[in-house]
Amino acid sequence: MLHEPARDSGPDHASVYKTRLGLWMFLFYCLFYAGFVMINVLTGGKAMQTIVLSGMNLAVVYGMGLIVLALVMALIYNHLCTAKEHELESKEPEVGQ
Amino acid sequence: MNLHGTPLSIVIFALFVVAVLCLSTFFARKAKSASGYYAAGGNIHWAVNGISFAGDYLSAASFLGICGMIATLGYDGFLYSVGYLAGWVVALFVVAEPLKRMGKFTFADAIDAKYNSRGIKLAAAISTLVVSICYLIPQMNGAGSLVEPLLGLPHWAGVVIVGGIVIAIVATAGMASTTYVQFLKGGLLLVFSTILVVSLLVRGISTDPSSLTDPSGKKLLFVPQHTTEAGLLAQGGQLVHTSGDYQKFVLAGEPSWWKRDAAGNLAQTQWTGGGHTNGKVGGLLYPVGRVQAIGGMSEEQAAKGTGTLSPFSFLAHLTNADTKIEQWATAKVTDEAGKKITIYYAKTVTGTDEMKPGVKFKVDTLWNKLNFVSLMMALFFGTAALPHILIRYYTVSSPAAARKSTIVAIAAIGFFYVLTLYMGLGAATNGTINPADSNMSAPLLAMSFGKVLFALISAIAFATVLGTVAGLIVAASGAVAHDLMDRYAGMNLTDTAKVRAGKVAAIVVGIIAIILGILFKGVNVSFLVGWAFAVAASANLPAILMLLFWKKTTAAGIVASITVGIIAALGIILTGPEMFAGPYGKTAADAWHKLGQPGIISIPLSFLTLVIVSLATQKKREIAR
Secondary structure, eight states: OOOOOSSOOOOOTTHHHHHHHHHHHHHHHHHHHHHHHHHHHHTTTTGGGSEEETTEEHHHHHHHHHHHHHHHHHHHHHHHHHHHHHHHHHHHHHHHO | OOOOOOHHHHHHHHHHHHHHHHHHHHHHGGGSSHHHHHHGGGOOOHHHHHHHHHHHHSOHIIIIIIHHHHHHHTTHHHHHHHHHHHHHHHIIIIIHHHHHHHOSSSHHHHHHTTTOOHHHHHHHHHHHHHHHHHHHHHHHHHHHHHHHHHHSOOHHHHHHHHHHHHHHHHHHHHHHHHHHHHHHHHHHHHHHHHHHHHHHHHHOOOSSOOOOBOTTSOBOOOOOOEEEHHHHHHTTOEEEEEETTEEEEEETTEEEEEEEOTTSEEEEOEEEETTEETTEETOOOOOEEEEEEOTTSOHHHHHHOOOSOOHHHHHHHHHOTTOEEEEEEEEEEEOTTSOEEEEEEEEEEEHHHHTSSOSSSOOSSHHHHHHHHHHHHHHHHHGGGOHHHHGGGGGSSSHHHHHHHHHHHHHHHHHHHHHHHHHHHHHHHEEEEOTTOGGGHHHHHHHTTOHHHHHHHHHHHHHHHHHHHHHHHHHHHHIIIIIIIIIISOOOOOHHHHHHHHHHHHHHHHHHHHHHHHHTTTSOHHHHHHHHHHHHHHHTHHHHHHHHHOTTOOHHHHHHHHHHHHHHHHHHHHTSHHHHHTTTOSOGGGSSSSOSOOHHHHHHHHHHHHHHHHHHTHHHHHHHO
């Protein structure tokens, strides 16, 4: 159908695992993001002005926290995906035999 | 404000442009094939691609728009930073690897991989063009804002210069040169934004900020005078006109506008209109933005300043309930001759109010709550649906490389967005806001540290526009040449002809971008980009997600979803209060509805359409099998 990738990267045996893991991590992050939005909406912004850490309010700490959480989760995701890819790659010759 | 470029800023800018054009010429040899032109041959290293993602994504909206919005509105601008970054989570966990596995050159390739449907090719190409154009407008507008202080040229000249350079970059070497321009720009932006923020923290906060100065060293910061009507009359002033809360006096033959509060006190404003600016023909607006009081410090201490602050104590000082910050707002009035006058007036807010959401994005009424949720949805779901971002997944060699480059992007972009909070608040407290154009807040903050940093930051900001616009034009030219001409129209172009068609398309899209950039002068760039995200999230993301996770998705469902998403998002925007109060020149009350942000309706509607149409066309799907 002429929609093949610009460069063939070979089979990806871990794709099912990675898709499922990605979906769960996405939903987990969604909950935190929705919490940020809903706290603001449901309290009319009042909760966001509460001082929670070193003189900084919830709006700043939660907002920065979402940025940091994204990076931490990204690193965990990459670690798990890479481990699975290596695991399945090492099994591949056995399957061939 | 009337800032003219220094020879240094012009030299740095010229050097950058020469470097960029040399890069393009160098890579032109590698872009002879369609794969080389549209996807840089799939040979880019994931780390380079990650920083290029940052260079592509950190557009004028991020650097100029968000910093400007934080400078003028406080924390509300930072909501964009949070939403823009959070969107990368969707890209990493859901979109990156499957898209790399399925696609070749464009977003339409991936969506159409399972179906080979002409309808999908057409819908996806149109969607790419609509989103790219929506995104291009604020980028070009930002270029115009930058060139005024950088080169001392008018707004339209900046738009034309950027358009011309980007057309040269894209038309010579496509994605290969675009990637390295974005890599260079992304790296420089991170390094020099960090230097700016460190300089800001070393300086600390003061009620007598360094601000900007004229050539004689005199501070330009505008500090409004306060008086009463009786006081002005006693000085020989004459009240000539009243328009709502604003009064026009003539003092010593010079007109001035004052804002009256409920107690009858008058505060001096800055104003422009009727051929005058601040009372003079060809007069100037002065920079604004300062701290009036710092919580926990006496007046004398606050005037001396806090000294060097840690990143946390900087934010804590500004969040303090006893800290008072001068924010600036705009009002439109008419004078005694019926001429339209724009007034810039100061209002004092506490640190508590400055550092919480609610100045622009209020959550007091149902409509405001819906608008807020709608915006945050669009920012979250929009990133992973932007065509110029998606095509960058085709420039790396494997799905694993796509994943790793996304993680580098999250690290770089997340770090930059943390910096935006400091740069925006720095501009708000250092007298470096142009009241007529908040987009220049970050470069003007750099100017308060000297002309070298200003020249560097401005040149990088200009590069910011170049990198993003180049990515958008590659995406749009791919949609025209690859999706529409080659695939949809069945022209079966040869490899060489496809590259040539892409170059011609890049030139045409570039010219359209120039025209739109001139027409949309002066609108906050981040706000416009918010709409581009809403259209992308509504038109593209439902199709991408359902294609990956719902086996009953059909080609007809995808076409309907993209079509409904575009029409619903654009329809709500074009009939909404922001368009009526802005470009249409009417009031928000004249709008057809009160929803300024479409995502909360258009995104679910697009999903629903896909499900209904897919279920209704299951038979065709079985027959096709």
